[in-house]
Amino acid sequence: MTxxxxxxxxxxxSAGTKSAAAKRTSPGAKKSPSTxxxxxxxxxxxxxxxxxxxxxxxxxxVADITPEELxxxxxxxxxxxxxxxxxxxxxRQGELGLWxxxxxxxxxxxxxxxxxxxxxxxxxxxREHGVAWCRGVDPTNLLGMFxxxxxxxxxxxxxxxxxxxxxxxSQTLHATGYAxxxxxxxxxxxxxxxxxxxxxxxGDVAESFTFSAVYNAPVVFFCQNNQWAIxxxxxxxxxxxxxxxxxxxxxxxxxxDGNDVLxxxxxxxxxxxxxxxGEGPTLVEAFTYRMGAHTTSDDPTKYRADEERExxxxxxxxxxLRTYLEASNHADEGFFAELEVExxxxxxxxREVVRAMPDPDHFAIFENVYADGHALVDEERAQFAAxxxxxxxxxxxxxxxxxxxx
Amino acid sequence: MAEKMAIAKAINxxxxxxxESDPKVLIMGEDVGKLGGVFRVTDGxxxxxxxxxxxxxxxxxxxxxxxxxxxxxxxxRPVVEIQFDGFVFPAYDQIVTQLAKMHARALGxxxxxxxxxxxxxxxxxxxxxxxxxxxxxxxxVAGLKVVSPSNASDAYWMMQQAIQSDDPVIFFEPKRRYxxxxxVNVEAIPDPLHKARxxxxxxDLTLAAYGPMVKVCQEAAAAAEEEGxxxxxxxxxxxxxxxxxxxxxxxxKTRRLVVVHEAPVFLGTGAEIAARITERCFYHLEAPVxxxxxxxxxxxxxxxxxxxxxxxxxxxxxxDRSLAY
Numbered sequence: 001m002t003x004x005x006x007x008x009x010x011x012x013x014s015a016g017t018k019s020a021a022a023k024r025t026s027p028g029a030k031k032s033p034s035t036x037x038x039x040x041x042x043x044x045x046x047x048x049x050x051x052x053x054x055x056x057x058x059x060x061x062v063a064d065i066t067p068e069e070l071x072x073x074x075x076x077x078x079x080x081x082x083x084x085x086x087x088x089x090x091x092r093q094g095e096l097g098l099w100x101x102x103x104x105x106x107x108x109x110x111x112x113x114x115x116x117x118x119x120x121x122x123x124x125x126x127r128e129h130g131v132a133w134c135r136g137v138d139p140t141n142l143l144g145m146f147x148x149x150x151x152x153x154x155x156x157x158x159x160x161x162x163x164x165x166x167x168x169x170s171q172t173l174h175a176t177g178y179a180x181x182x183x184x185x186x187x188x189x190x191x192x193x194x195x196x197x198x199x200x201x202x203g204d205v206a207e208s209f210t211f212s213a214v215y216n217a218p219v220v221f222f223c224q225n226n227q228w229a230i231x232x233x234x235x236x237x238x239x240x241x242x243x244x245x246x247x248x249x250x251x252x253x254x255x256x257d258g259n260d261v262l263x264x265x266x267x268x269x270x271x272x273x274x275x276x277x278g279e280g281p282t283l284v285e286a287f288t289y290r291m292g293a294h295t296t297s298d299d300p301t302k303y304r305a306d307e308e309r310e311x312x313x314x315x316x317x318x319x320x321l322r323t324y325l326e327a328s329n330h331a332d333e334g335f336f337a338e339l340e341v342e343x344x345x346x347x348x349x350x351r352e353v354v355r356a357m358p359d360p361d362h363f364a365i366f367e368n369v370y371a372d373g374h375a376l377v378d379e380e381r382a383q384f385a386a387x388x389x390x391x392x393x394x395x396x397x398x399x400x401x402x403x404x405x406x
Numbered sequence: 407m408a409e410k411m412a413i414a415k416a417i418n419x420x421x422x423x424x425x426e427s428d429p430k431v432l433i434m435g436e437d438v439g440k441l442g443g444v445f446r447v448t449d450g451x452x453x454x455x456x457x458x459x460x461x462x463x464x465x466x467x468x469x470x471x472x473x474x475x476x477x478x479x480x481x482x483r484p485v486v487e488i489q490f491d492g493f494v495f496p497a498y499d500q501i502v503t504q505l506a507k508m509h510a511r512a513l514g515x516x517x518x519x520x521x522x523x524x525x526x527x528x529x530x531x532x533x534x535x536x537x538x539x540x541x542x543x544x545x546x547v548a549g550l551k552v553v554s555p556s557n558a559s560d561a562y563w564m565m566q567q568a569i570q571s572d573d574p575v576i577f578f579e580p581k582r583r584y585x586x587x588x589x590v591n592v593e594a595i596p597d598p599l600h601k602a603r604x605x606x607x608x609x610d611l612t613l614a615a616y617g618p619m620v621k622v623c624q625e626a627a628a629a630a631e632e633e634g635x636x637x638x639x640x641x642x643x644x645x646x647x648x649x650x651x652x653x654x655x656x657x658x659k660t661r662r663l664v665v666v667h668e669a670p671v672f673l674g675t676g677a678e679i680a681a682r683i684t685e686r687c688f689y690h691l692e693a694p695v696x697x698x699x700x701x702x703x704x705x706x707x708x709x710x711x712x713x714x715x716x717x718x719x720x721x722x723x724x725x726d727r728s729l730a731y
Contacts (some may be wrong), residue, residue: 118426150513151507152511152512152513154513154515155513156516158515162479163511163512165504170499170500170503170504172472173468173469173471173472173475174472174475174476174504176469176472176473177472177473177474177476177478177479178479178480180477180480181476181477181480181481181482182480184458184482184584185480192635203496204468204469204472204500207464207466207468207469207472208469208473210464210466211463211464211466211473214464224451258561266514299634334712367510367514368509368512368513368514368547369509370509370549370551370573371509371514371517371518371570371571371572372572372573374573374646374647375600375648375649375650376646376647376648377548385526
């Protein structure tokens, strides 16, 4: 598989989407019951056809970005897409039980992820593979829970990247509490909480908005509106655009083009800096699209039209940055060729690591249930040990596997 | 240095001591600040420790527990108050799917020292959702510790231990006993949090109980003594883990066991104790383990709660049935 095939596919249609004026909707702006976004202004710095457009409010946040950093964003997107594609393949090959693909959401994740500082803390849902990449989490660590060898699998404090959370929206409260702690500590770190359009319907998300507003917590709520909550469109979650929800809680909400990595970077930086300055929470709605299935278990052809996906392919986040890099002479063919080699190496490593991932020790069931220990766990571990040992004490000296069971 | 104080006051003193000795301890909940909680358990704490340590929260139980988890991840030790037993269910998801499991999911790399205080149980003539005993629902969940003190001394010490625990602890406070006074020795060396305790020695039958029912069992034992029966009373103190060794030791002596709690009998704490003790003490038992508790019905309106709650007569009736074998 080449970089071309995993990253910068050519759009089937002309990428002539209207470039919206890059301005945040003011509280007095015209309201519409539609949530689809066509008539709601997106913050955008790169058009779908790769042209840089000016934005008086957010340009400052990417004004000093170097060509090397731009290439870095491109590399991040390509490699995270490659990783994601590999994981999807591994699921199809039976190596993973399930996979939640991020295909199409690379700009939202890399843009926002690269806006964070090392001392910030990230609370992801279960699809933030690109953000994990930005935080320096070894991508193979993300696969343990999908392979079924653990239920989390990494130390959240190593990269300030919390465990994936499967109950949707729960982590927004953890993020808010963590941010309240930062404020108590007098630190200037910030927190970013990821969730989706479906999770926006959860009570926990509403409660996290309330708590963060009341306590002025330094948290950025980063909603990736990828248009579909499994089979349900955003219209089944809300009658107003999601970013407008923030207004009711008393903090700003903005909608950014989620397929524009530069805009995602700029808007998230702005929101994180607000948080650091003690100005409280922000809701960022990254308007994007999940190109694949919700997870490898569902079949998007049952609930959405091909035309819709094709329209979004024209807005591909990787292709648009590539067009910009090439047009502005910020990257040459050598860069793209080297990246393809690196991409292939990543795919190979992921394959090898996953296939070599050992099943956990049987006694892992009883590990870390409690930090301080628990008599019942101890008792049941001992019973389990005795049962296991019974297989190796067969009179005929039978081995453990497949013998003596009942 | 022993001092006589009510259970509510003992918890208040315990929280005060924890706030004084560890700057990471926080109190959170609805009305816990200026009002001092609807039962005044946190009375005066915000005045002395400030709004940053004793935090009045929005009226959102999932939010209270969920943000406490985040604060714990940041290194704090939140003690959150759920105002009444029946109000914990909006937070049940956060407690069960998040708080209980996060330590294991992180392969032990993070700890969740959160205490969830729940005033529980009936007997105060309250309206719906204010008198429930949901402890079995929490004890069933691995990752949580579940305890309930029955007296002022335990209330004081068990709260200290719960706050110091690196595991989440669901701390059920017997609300109808809040005003019962008892000796508290603040310099004593307390029993471990999970240890059951024999609070009355006896030879004919063991009554096992916890929280509000310990007093009922002690009264039942006193009444039985007048009839020439010697009942031993074991205060379990902890429902997760349960100190089966202590119950076993008592039953091996008395050969009979009646478990008493306010919660519904069906699939409750008593069922677990009956099963385990039957396994452990099959050849010692002279009678099946009997249970006395609530019915498989919603907690009734206040005018009926005396019928629902185990009282002296229902406990003694079970004692008679056991002794009749």
